[in-house]
Amino acid sequence: xxxxxxxxxxxxxxxxxxxxxxxxxxxxxxxxxxxxxxxxxxxxxxxxxxxxxxxxxxxxxxxxxxxxxxxxxxxxxxxxxxxxxxxxxxxxxxxxxxxxxxxxxxxxxxxxxxxxxxxxxxxxxxxxxxxxxxxxxxxxxxxxxxxxxxxxxxxxxxxxxxxxxxxxxxxxxxxxxxxxxxxxxxxxxxxxxxxxxxxxxxxxxxxxxxxxxxxxxxxxxxxxxxxxxxxxxxxxxxxxxxxxxxxxxxxxxxxxxxxxxxxxxxxxxxxxxxxxxxxxxxxxxxxxxxxx
Numbered sequence: 001x002x003x004x005x006x007x008x009x010x011x012x013x014x015x016x017x018x019x020x021x022x023x024x025x026x027x028x029x030x031x032x033x034x035x036x037x038x039x040x041x042x043x044x045x046x047x048x049x050x051x052x053x054x055x056x057x058x059x060x061x062x063x064x065x066x067x068x069x070x071x072x073x074x075x076x077x078x079x080x081x082x083x084x085x086x087x088x089x090x091x092x093x094x095x096x097x098x099x100x101x102x103x104x105x106x107x108x109x110x111x112x113x114x115x116x117x118x119x120x121x122x123x124x125x126x127x128x129x130x131x132x133x134x135x136x137x138x139x140x141x142x143x144x145x146x147x148x149x150x151x152x153x154x155x156x157x158x159x160x161x162x163x164x165x166x167x168x169x170x171x172x173x174x175x176x177x178x179x180x181x182x183x184x185x186x187x188x189x190x191x192x193x194x195x196x197x198x199x200x201x202x203x204x205x206x207x208x209x210x211x212x213x214x215x216x217x218x219x220x221x222x223x224x225x226x227x228x229x230x231x232x233x234x235x236x237x238x239x240x241x242x243x244x245x246x247x248x249x250x251x252x253x254x255x256x257x258x259x260x261x262x263x264x265x266x267x268x269x270x271x272x273x274x275x276x277x278x279x280x281x282x283x284x285x286x287x288x289x290x291x292x
Contacts, residue, residue: 149174168266235269237281
């Protein structure tokens with residue numbers, strides 16, 4: 001079939017058009033890419049400028065700040081009815097009795113557990129007194145508890161000296177007072193072992209079956225501060241119970257009228273206490289010491 005020149009030209013132009021239409025996007029010229037980037041940048045700058053103008057206009061406006069609406073005053077009659085309703089409420093006597101009984105039972109159980117734990121610790125450290133018969137003759141007869149001899153000592157003193165003081169204090173139901181524990185208040189075992197060494201009747205005895213002197217040992221920095229004791233040994237005749245718990249003390253707790261210092265025997269410290277004005281306080285203690 002014969003093809004005319006005009007048809008051939010049309011086919012050529014059609015092929016050129018198809019070739020241009022199928023050109024990929026990455027085949028764009030660099031100038032086209034730069035132009036698109038510039039337009040995006042310009043639009044971003046224009047948006048930022050509009051935002052700045054909006055913020056500036058908001059700052060210049062004098063609109064009042066939002067405020068929380070005032071709370072309406074309560075209705076007096078409603079409040080009165082509420083309190084009257086609370087006053088009319090009655091407690092259940094049965095429930096109150098049951099609660100009081102539960103509290104009493106809990107306190108008794110706690111006291112029993114504390115006693116059991118204390119006994120086990122004392123037995124483990126050799127501080128538990130085995131029987132009353134073991135202390136027969138070591139403890140004095142009843143002593144007037146009007147004034148209790150309190151001897152302020154330190155764990156740095158020789159154990160032999162502390163044992164001598166404890167033997168004399170056992171005759172007058174006295175107390176050995178330490179400011180703190182050897183090794184710090186967080187360590188109980190060193191103080192327990194020192195107490196056992198001081199109170200054992202037989203210094204060579206070991207274990208829970210050893211008989212102990214009837215002298216009390218306390219660790220009480222408060223009693224040192226209350227009486228202004230700065231050096232040891234020191235003696236005070238304290239009225240009442242010198243081992244009273246901290247929570248039961250106050251500024252009016254009884255204190256000794258005098259403090260005597262000196263590296264002397266208990267009898268000598270008591271005599272000095274009497275010379276400074278405490279003859280009435282030391283009368284019973286000296287009488288018990290004289291019976292040795």
